[in-house]
Amino acid sequence: MRSTAKDKVILTLKYVVLIAFSVLCLYPLVWLFLSSFKTNSELYSNPWGLPESFSLANYIQAITEGHILQYFMNSVIIAVSAVAVSVLLGCMVSYAISRMDWKLSKITMSIFMLGMMIPVYAMVVPLFSMFNRMGLLNTHLAVIIPHIAISFPMTIFILTGFLASIPNELEEAAVMDGCTIYQIFFKIILPISKSSIVTVAVVTFINVWNDLLLPQIFLTDSSKMTLPVGLTEFQGQYTTNYVVEIAAVILTIIPSILVYIGLHKNIMEGMVSGAVKG
Amino acid sequence: MKKVLGDKKAIAIFVLPAFFIYAVFALIPIGYNIYVSFLQTDLMSPSQFVGLKNYMNLFKDSTFKLALKNNILMVIGSLIAHLPVALFLGNILFQKIRGSHFFQTVFFLPSVICGVAVGLTWTFVYNSEFGLLNKFFEIVGMESLQHVWLSDKKLALFCIIIVVMWQFVGYHMIIQLAAMRNISGDIYEAAEIDGASKWVQFKAITFPMIKPILKIDAVLIITGSLKYYDLIAVMTGGGPNHATELMSTYMFYQGFRTLKYGYSASIGVVLLLLCICSVFLSNFVFKEREAKQ
Numbered sequence: 001m002r003s004t005a006k007d008k009v010i011l012t013l014k015y016v017v018l019i020a021f022s023v024l025c026l027y028p029l030v031w032l033f034l035s036s037f038k039t040n041s042e043l044y045s046n047p048w049g050l051p052e053s054f055s056l057a058n059y060i061q062a063i064t065e066g067h068i069l070q071y072f073m074n075s076v077i078i079a080v081s082a083v084a085v086s087v088l089l090g091c092m093v094s095y096a097i098s099r100m101d102w103k104l105s106k107i108t109m110s111i112f113m114l115g116m117m118i119p120v121y122a123m124v125v126p127l128f129s130m131f132n133r134m135g136l137l138n139t140h141l142a143v144i145i146p147h148i149a150i151s152f153p154m155t156i157f158i159l160t161g162f163l164a165s166i167p168n169e170l171e172e173a174a175v176m177d178g179c180t181i182y183q184i185f186f187k188i189i190l191p192i193s194k195s196s197i198v199t200v201a202v203v204t205f206i207n208v209w210n211d212l213l214l215p216q217i218f219l220t221d222s223s224k225m226t227l228p229v230g231l232t233e234f235q236g237q238y239t240t241n242y243v244v245e246i247a248a249v250i251l252t253i254i255p256s257i258l259v260y261i262g263l264h265k266n267i268m269e270g271m272v273s274g275a276v277k278g
Numbered sequence: 279m280k281k282v283l284g285d286k287k288a289i290a291i292f293v294l295p296a297f298f299i300y301a302v303f304a305l306i307p308i309g310y311n312i313y314v315s316f317l318q319t320d321l322m323s324p325s326q327f328v329g330l331k332n333y334m335n336l337f338k339d340s341t342f343k344l345a346l347k348n349n350i351l352m353v354i355g356s357l358i359a360h361l362p363v364a365l366f367l368g369n370i371l372f373q374k375i376r377g378s379h380f381f382q383t384v385f386f387l388p389s390v391i392c393g394v395a396v397g398l399t400w401t402f403v404y405n406s407e408f409g410l411l412n413k414f415f416e417i418v419g420m421e422s423l424q425h426v427w428l429s430d431k432k433l434a435l436f437c438i439i440i441v442v443m444w445q446f447v448g449y450h451m452i453i454q455l456a457a458m459r460n461i462s463g464d465i466y467e468a469a470e471i472d473g474a475s476k477w478v479q480f481k482a483i484t485f486p487m488i489k490p491i492l493k494i495d496a497v498l499i500i501t502g503s504l505k506y507y508d509l510i511a512v513m514t515g516g517g518p519n520h521a522t523e524l525m526s527t528y529m530f531y532q533g534f535r536t537l538k539y540g541y542s543a544s545i546g547v548v549l550l551l552l553c554i555c556s557v558f559l560s561n562f563v564f565k566e567r568e569a570k571q
Binding site for chain 1: 283297300307377383391403413507512550557
């Protein structure tokens with residue numbers, strides 16, 4: 001092993017690059033977190049250092065005056081209902097497409113896959129007009145329904161991929177035992193697909209949670225807004241009081257980061273496999 | 279078995295609810311959008327059929343042309359910013375290195391954070407008074423490099439491309455890394471025995487083998503850049519003086535701020551066509567690869 005010294009240098013260089021890039025990824029977030037405890041004048045005089053005290057005053061102001069809790073609840077309601085419906089219906093279609101015998105299954109799959117290339121911008125004007133006529137504008141449903149519709153292609157793509165890999169014997173045995181199709185689906189298929197279901201659920205959740213465009217278009221009442229829209233409201237309101245806005249940003253990203261820490265394997269897998277098809 | 283899995287009623291119950299929602303709230307709006315793009319309408323008073331007038335106006339509209347140009351710059355900027363950096367980092371992590379999992383998790387993290395929060399975070403970084411960037415130049419004594427970053431017409435778009443890069447390099451790295459992991463280890467063992475250096479291994483094995491995924495990834499970056507909205511909406515609102523306007527933000531502005539829905543819909547159609555084009559490009563690339571094998 002003649003080249004150990006050289007190898008060591010290369011290895012060190014690699015770590016320097018990796019650590020530098022990690023710092024680049026994390027530092028803005030850490031800085032934001034530390035700044036959220038500062039006062040406005042501290043932010044200007046001491047942007048780099050630690051805050052003088054870890055006071056929660058900014059968070060309290062963001063919650064009491066900035067209605068952050070209200071936005072938070074709206075985001076939760078919208079994201080949870082969109083994910084629940086999208087995943088349940090998505091599982092049902094995926095099962096029918098990948099396991100059941102019917103002539104139109106291939107075509108149905110292609111029609112759903114078509115949705116992968118559709119940008120949401122090509123749908124919002126008609127949706128606005130439809131919801132206007134249905135009286136759904138400025139209700140949570142106006143945001144939930146389109147999110148369910150546009151989540152299907154990715155959900156179905158990932159789930160059919162998994163379901164196709166289940167051995168036939170499982171269903172055969174269940175049929176022998178006299179199970180109905182619904183029992184097979186709910187008692188056998190859903191439990192063994194748990195990991196794929198978590199993947200699609202969490203990716204849909206992140207997409208809905210982070211979305212700005214749909215709530216911005218379909219909701220007008222400030223009491224119905226989601227967190228991203230709420231944050232943009234902050235921008236106008238507190239143009240000089242940055243620290244409260246920073247606290248609000250932290251409150252918005254904490255759920256995503258917590259979900260990510262817990263489920264990063266599923267998230268990476270889902271976001272990558274859903275994307276590669278598109 | 280056949281009877282259970284071929285039960286027509288069960289199939290209908292499984293398929294129809296999702297298909298109904300998808301058809302009514304995704305497919306029909308696409309068609310309806312094309313129709314609206316031929317109208318002059320504010321969606322309230324009676325609308326007027328104007329044929330291709332919206333499209334003709336689009337190409338006379340200097341702001342739209344600017345948005346299109348910015349979108350193209352975004353596409354090129356994102357391609358340059360993402361592909362080589364992601365490939366470089368991916369290749370480092372592909373070779374057995376301690377802590378690989380940790381680094382992947384950290385690099386991917388920004389892509390799950392809400393675009394609005396990312397945009398706001400970076401407006402603070404770019405802030406001319408307390409922002410990290412200007413403070414940094416102050417500390418190292420290069421005050422001449424300080425700028426009012428996001429209000430500078432020439433710099434604003436570039437500043438935003440940096441943020442896009444910050445947010446999505448890790449995402450593209452994971453895609454490329456997944457492709458690298460699919461290459462059989464035997465090939466590398468054989469190369470190792472033949473005494474090929476790591477660089478030669480990258481050039482002769484890794485790069486050619488992941489080329490198809492690189493091409494798909496390039497399409498992803500292109501369609502992704504066509505769809506950016508949140509960052510611009512939050513960081514500059516398309517300003518200063520439309521310098522960072524994209525088709526997405528301009529579409530929102532025309533439709534939901536000035537209520538020219540027909541015009542707005544025609545921008546949506548242009549975006550749809552561009553996305554379809556880039557997907558066809560990827561399919562074409564795929565076919566070419568299959569033909570070669």
